[in-house]
Amino acid sequence: MPDTVLWLRRDLRLADHPALLAAAQQAAGGRVLPLFVLDPRILRRAGPARTTWLLRSLSALRAATDGGLVLRSGLPHEVVPQVVRELGAAAVHVTADPGPFGRRRDDLVEQALDVPLVRTGTPYAVGPGSVTKPDGSPYAVFTPFCRAWSAHGWPAPAGGPPPGLRWARSVQGEDLPAEPAGDLDVPEVGEDAAHHRWAEFLETDVDGYADGRNRPDRPATSRMSAHLKYGEIHPRTLLADLAGRRSKGASTYRTELAWREFYADVLWHRPRSAWEYLRPEFAGMAYDEPGERFAAWQAGRTGFPFVDAGMRQLLGSGWMHNRVRMVTASFCVKDLHVEWQHGARHFLDHLVDGDLASNNHGWQWVAGSGTDAAPFFRVFNPVTQGLKFDPDGDYVRRWVPELRHLPGKAAHTPWDTEDGYAEGYPERVVDHAAERLVALDRYARLRD
DNA sequence: TTTTGAGTTGTTCGA
């Protein structure tokens, strides 16, 4: 009866977990050691929101495994082989991590091990790289990808841990590190919380999702992004629950999951696209260095209420509504003319759901440099977007206290109200109409 | 093989 190690990374759950089932099956009568490696390289880059979420999720998983989860600090290619020796394990089981960092890390661990590293499943319904055009090349446009992805299909959710599964207890772990200081407003974390929130969304908001998802003033989105990021719930589970629903909202939600899979697929085929222009000619465009205006953008002090509300929601809660992510990103790239990588970095430093593929390809989409990017002439008007998607100004007032004295939609246009700046709200850092023309001109010059 | 039409998320302008 060999013991096995289940090395967890982006799969902090027990239900619908094929790698756990594989580890349990190989152990057959032996024990499984659930291991999480606190990699200092990842913790350094995660930012306070993601670190807090991770630590709470690990705490929840430790409780769910009756204290069986073992934590170790260090580099995985040193820690994992060490744990294998201590346990005398026959194999290490993982869910494949298809990102560029994960692939390199796992290859290194595999070389350092003298037992097999068994990869079962991925954090996606369809493994990145497995949906291709008939000639085997990857899709570069979303809609055809989405069609092929749907046609490819995915397995039904796997069951929970097999009855009789026993956790190995012989290996010593470490205590959870302390959470970063600060007063971030992080929601409930962990596998149970993920399922609870998902059930709530299915009950109240999924059928109205097609329109509701655009309203940052309402709690109409699923809020599943961070749960998915840490694998507290698998997209297979979500897709299975959506399968019986015919509403427009359910279909739109499925498409959003497909976007997540599309961007993971793009990153799998082109790992360098995380930080390099997918369309290299865009590197030759004229950009401005990030300076005072960029700092104002980061701090939520651009003088554009909808933009500032979003940037402050990011700082205050580690999350930003998707509609507002597009508007703030457009402002950074097309009003401030700052390269998308600077904005993407700031988002990744603060987002609780910060996912390299979705975040950075989303930024490239806004910048116009991505695979299947927005057309260059699509420049968001930060005021119009605010009036359209936060028509009563509730979202702005929630996150920008200096505008709370302005009623209704007046919160979007303090320059039109006599006492608009009475509470210390900053003046606009740019003239949007002028900067829009500058952006269009720079794109035109790139073309010629 | 070549052609054709459609393609997540918008804005502005002029009729």
Place this chain on the structure above:
DNA sequence: GTCGAACAACTCAAA
């Protein structure tokens, strides 16, 4: 106030 056109270039799939 509403509406359609214009704002590129390229990918992909169907004809």
